[in-house]
Amino acid sequence: MNRQENLIAQRGLIIALREAGHRIRDIASLLGLSSTTVAKWIRRWNDSGDLRDAERRPRSRVTTAEQDGMIRQAAEETPLTTAVVIRQQLQLQVSVDTVRRRLHEAGMTIKTLAKRHAADTSAAICGVTCQFTELAT
The missing domain is CATH 1.10.10 (Arc Repressor Mutant, subunit A)
Known part of the structure; x- marks a missing residue:
């Protein structure tokens, strides 16, 4: 059940x-x-005669499509940022939870962006290290 x-x-x-x-x-x-x-x-x-929950209205959207795009772009450009910082930078009059929800809807979270950034940074460091060792030999 x-x-x-x-x-x-x-x-x-x-x-x-x-x-x-x-x-x-x-x-x-x-x-x-x-x-x-x-x-x-x-x-x-x-x-x-009904025991089911009453229907609820869906939550009204407080951000525009343009603002949603700006939130995604800010997170992609600065992957180690937080929802608090994104909200402040964009001067959005919404809650931090709303910013997190928009990122989640886009398949993004601060953790996944940070992991991706760390992986990219590691790959870049490895590339530099590998090039350095090839030059040294």
Whole structure:
């Protein structure tokens, strides 16, 4: 059973216990829930006969496509930077979490950019070292 199915089963148990005559407080105690939560699901069942979560509105986007591109570009140009620094440099009026979310959406994280930068730097150092050793011999 997935999480949603477990929640619906628990809510069904709330309804069954209530219909069996148990008090809200007792049901809450038995299931480790608050009385408010138990009362909410009983009320929702009585009103609609539904135990599923209500639909939620999707989060509204606070950055434009142009700003998203600027965030990606800033991270690519300076791979050892942080979301805090990117937000400050671009003077964005969004949260640091939003900057991180935009990077994640683009398949980028500060860690992966830092690893890529380290690998590129290592390869460049190796190239210089290898060239130096060839010249020395």
